[in-house]
Amino acid sequence: MTTTAQTHRPDFLSGDEYSIPTYAVLSQDGTLHDGAEGPDLERDKALRIYHAMVATRVLDERMMAAQRQGRLSFYMQCTGEEAAVIGSAAALDDADMIMAQYREQGALAYRGFSFDEFMNQLFGNELDYGKGRQMPIHYGSRKLHYMTISSPLATQIPQATGYAYGQKLAGEGLCTIVYFGEGAASEGDFHAALNMAAVHEAPVIFFCRNNGYAISTPSVEQFAADGVAPRALGYRMHVIRVDGNDVLAVYRATEKARRLAVEENKPVLIEAMTYRLAAHSSSDDPSGYRSRKEEDAWRAKDPIRRMQLWLEAQGWWSEDEEKALQDELRREVLETMKRAEKRPPPAIDTMVTDVYADVTPALQHQLDALKQHVRRYPEAYPRGARSLDPALSHRDADQGGD
Template identity: 75%
Template structure:
């Protein structure tokens, strides 16, 4: 804001209404894979396009199989990203591989795109001894330092101010990298969201705030969460760049993120992207969406499936075929199932690892509590069959 803007005056009484500002939605691809008239396609080569599509398919297959595993009692909890893959994979494809991602809990597509293996997914989901978190997190709380993907935290919005702080460090380092933090529109109701946006604008840091507006905060629809025109206008109140995109349009998400990253890195300016999508699956494996939305609504959004839209575009480019598509799904389903069967056999982490990684040397109090826990498990071995068995082999 310039001094002239601050000092500008009017002499007739007039309030500005919130509904006067309506932000349009940026779209590139129609559902049949053809571009809208006048839409400029992003510079996306065949190799990257196929990498994106394959990551979207693998994410869909992983979600399908792991929800089935949860229903079979092989897994305690799971969260799908079905219907939101264009957003979760598209933004990651537009980044530098060393840009930091601070996600919420539905961005497994970004990890797939960056190369997180099926083994790495399964080890975390089963909390086995190969899990990077050593079994101390519930399923879907992934993290990978080598892939610059911050470990997920359950409480909503905690990653948003952390992203601003991390991006401030990147600005000071001058390494030409940025941070992207992803969250749902429900998380944007948390105070952390507003603190993060204000701090990012004041300090001018290279951070991208990506809101996945999928219509529901668990069972609460958007129209019961806020009265304004979504999340995008909020960024204007903090003096930052903002855009709303069709979150089911992979080319729109990709193009918007490419430009957002340029603004963040080259101009040291924060950017907010609101991706309009829909959560076709339940909020989690513990949720039943039939209690708060209709089948007709779900069917309407299912017809806007982001995987189908990108597939049609690839077919039109003659970069893909129906036979290749069928083969890809078959291979991914086989690989996911085989990896699941293998990784669920790995033993759980050692009990001692519960108190490592916080202090250089665990203090006496933690050691005492660990011994009390061991004594408790020995007393009730039937309640802790896996752990008790490992205690016997200490």
């Protein structure tokens, strides 16, 4: 039972008088704030972070354009939040588990997920690790320790606590980071996860991207408290609020959070204050709920430009290198997309081959019925008909497909 000090006055406590400050290191002009100390970041790692940030921005721009052209059914951008996602991922061990919400493709890019791997998933072709079963942007990679994304909001948060508890029992010195938006923090799963992590001392980092909007609902209409960070105090959890557009602050905060998680088995909550410059998804029009003036104000705080200026001040980057990188990435994205579009879909058999260890009679019956239906109406399933015959499917891929 919890014991507390006694008082003999009926005084209520209020959260109105308490606010958590925002940790910041890097100014928008690329210089350090007065009194701020940057992380111990070597040149090669800093450039790896920056490359991933720029690659993510280029990928997002090109794929949103592809969606508008009808070449892709759906897309979600990370634009404006690259520092929060990639800066935090860079502070981890590459073997730490990442559980993402749906806007953390930058973490995958940092760990080495190739444009080919991104495109295969987006187009759901035969090389997609998910075998075409998921809608676009639901990435996953076993080799990069990135749990496959699922659509239901906030389910990854308690899953992260459970996974981290398993890491603690394994004793291998690893942790889990779980990303979510401030809207997801309004789900019950959020509170269940934090309580479980605190009670069982699981090595998990809860990383909240507070980008201002839960789709079209502004944060001021989501909660009356001082953001998400104060909630950690109710669970006796370590917490920090950080400027989410400041890659150095995010990196250093996550680096310290990882030490708490791994060395002391202390769960940590990080709230990154950032802004979603893009629409919520390709199905959203933000002009209906926020102003262009607001967007422009945040565009001036672009996290990529901020890091670029810092790199130039270190003598690690130049305008010529910037132009060369942009040109190279745009060319690579376009070439990769063309390859992915031409690849055939997964063979129909892959719908059932790994649901169970062996295909059950019921599944086999359904698969046979599906194949019969596709053969009967081939004009309605031009790509599906080819997927019935793997040899034909591969031949079409070699010849350019559709």
